[in-house]
Amino acid sequence: MDLRFSIDRNSPVPLYFQLSQQLEAAIEQGKLLPGTRLGNEIDLAGRLGLSRPTVRQAIQALVDKGLLVRRRGVGTQVVHSQVRRPLELSSLYEDLEAAGQRPATRVLDVATVPAPAEVAAALGIAEGAETQRIERLRLTHGEPIAHMRNYLPRELYDFDRDDLEATGLYRLMRAAGTALHSAHQSIGARAATAAEAQLLAEPPGAPLLSMRRTAFDDTGRAVEYGSHLYRASRYTFELQLLIRP
Structure with a gap:
């Protein structure tokens, strides 16, 4: 996944929500196609300078929407856009x-x-x-x-x-x-x-x-x-x- 995300720590919008919104936009725009793997939460958190719980919460929000799925042995994958x-x-x-x-x-x-x-x-x-x-x-x-x-x-x-x-x-x-x-x-x-x-x-x-x-x-x-x-x-x-x- 070669995407750049902009996280504003001075914004009143929660960090997890900023990340989930940008991930959702990337899925809807076809930048993250069905089947794309996001990598594990530790790697993503380290790359973005965020805590692992923040990244986990962002991903869970999209899992709840049906845009991402967690599969054992595979990791988190894009399912489809809404x-x-x-x-x-x-x-x-x-x-x-x-x-x-x-x-x-x-x-x-x-x-x-x-x-x-x-x-x-x-x-x-x-x-x-x-x-x-x-x-x-x-x-x-x-x-x-x-x-x-x-x-x-x-x-x-x-x-x-x-x-x-x-x-x-x-x-x-x-x-x-x-x-x-x-x-x-x-x-x-x-x-x-x-x-x-x-x-x-x-x-x-x-x-x-x-x-x-x-x-x-x-x-x-x-x-x-x-x-x-x-x-x-x-x-x-x-x-x-x-x-x-």
């Missing part, structure tokens, strides 16, 4: 890209299908009308983070696998002339089925975040309906709350 996503009308691909998370896409299926009742109601089209159904697995640093299924009005879009593997869906929609304006979104949680767990590299029954979204263009027309599942161990939504006047 993706924090603001609740706004943006694509997961672009959010990951902006955060330096190295997004990639595995396209599982692209097909023209009749709209199920739920999809038809969301898109404001007749049940059975043609839609393009897109099913993808989103990865970051080579690990799966989300399973995404999207339905698009067939008369508006015709994306192929190469398009979808190269970039995010909203970027493709904008390139096709869509001015995205707003969305209605609901968030929930449930346990992973065996098939979902296998796709997302989680044990069966693991907690997953679910999200359903209908996106609208600047004319108010529904242009996309998505049903997504995210690994709760890797992913959080962030909200800013304001007091109503």
Whole structure:
């Protein structure tokens, strides 16, 4: 691990917290990749001029967050970074890209299908009308983070696998002339089925975040309906709350 950390002993912020924050930032920015060994606490403490209990506390804070793991005979290793996503009308691909998370896409299926009742109601089209159904697995640093299924009005879009593997869906929609304006979104949680767990590299029954979204263009027309599942161990939504006047 060849990183430099800045510890300010005159700051009111506890030393362990300064170190844990900088380690967490290095993990999120991809400077410390999954599998990276941090070395033992004695070496790290000596290199930083900190006490061993301070270093231990910093590491434990990240172990508690699921970013580091202690393994007997191996030492402390980076597990993965936690993706924090603001609740706004943006694509997961672009959010990951902006955060330096190295997004990639595995396209599982692209097909023209009749709209199920739920999809038809969301898109404001007749049940059975043609839609393009897109099913993808989103990865970051080579690990799966989300399973995404999207339905698009067939008369508006015709994306192929190469398009979808190269970039995010909203970027493709904008390139096709869509001015995205707003969305209605609901968030929930449930346990992973065996098939979902296998796709997302989680044990069966693991907690997953679910999200359903209908996106609208600047004319108010529904242009996309998505049903997504995210690994709760890797992913959080962030909200800013304001007091109503």
